[in-house]
Amino acid sequence: IDPLRMLMVGGRAYVEAWCRRAEAVRLFRADRIDAVTELDEPAVVPPQARPHDLTDGVFRPSPDLPLITLRIGRGERWITEYYPCERVEAGDGDQWLVSLRVTDLGWARRFVLGLGPEVSVVAPAELADQVRAQALAALEAYGTPVLGAATSADPAVGAVTQ
Structure with a gap:
């Protein structure tokens, strides 16, 4: 990154910078x-780089951002x-349906996985698939059998088609 400025917003410190990757x-x-x-080289901010107007906060949802819908329980x-x-x-x-814009589905996946069992993804299907796949991978990494799936640790379970 090539830093533009340091700032405080909502009690949190941020570095605003030109991101070379993005x-x-x-x-x-x-x-x-x-x-x-x-780096040994000086920061070089391109002339088109403009600081964000943060008077309304850091995140400003817009129609071009992905819309996700979650089913949440009372605790969420x-x-x-x-x-x-x-x-x-x-x-x-006690469940509510909540729709909100997110910066990207990667953030949304991490967000949902960090919430409790009272949250499920309604839409988009791509996000639901990503959350399901990562949750199953985490369970597998811990050696936790997934309901309805055969495991090599349980020889009594026959072949399962999914």
Whole structure:
């Protein structure tokens, strides 16, 4: 990155910089930076790089960003207070359907996986598939048998077609 400025927004420190990989101006939360390596070359910010207007906060949802819909239980309703939601509606029982814009599906996958069992992905199907695949991979890494699947550790289980 080629730093533009350091700033505080909502009590958090950010580095605003030209990201060489994304070829765009990006915000990086300072507390989430794991390592810094100073290069021998000076920072070179291209002339088209413009700092973000952060008067309305760091994240500003827009129609061009992916829309996700989650089914959340009572314990996860804090999401509607913490994130800007486009739609919140009562579902079955204590569950709500919540739709919100995200910067990308990779972030959404990590977000959903960090939530509890009271959350499931309704849409898009691609996100639901990614969350399911990563959750199954995590269970497999821990050696936890997945319900309905045969494991080599259980010889009594016959062949299973899925």
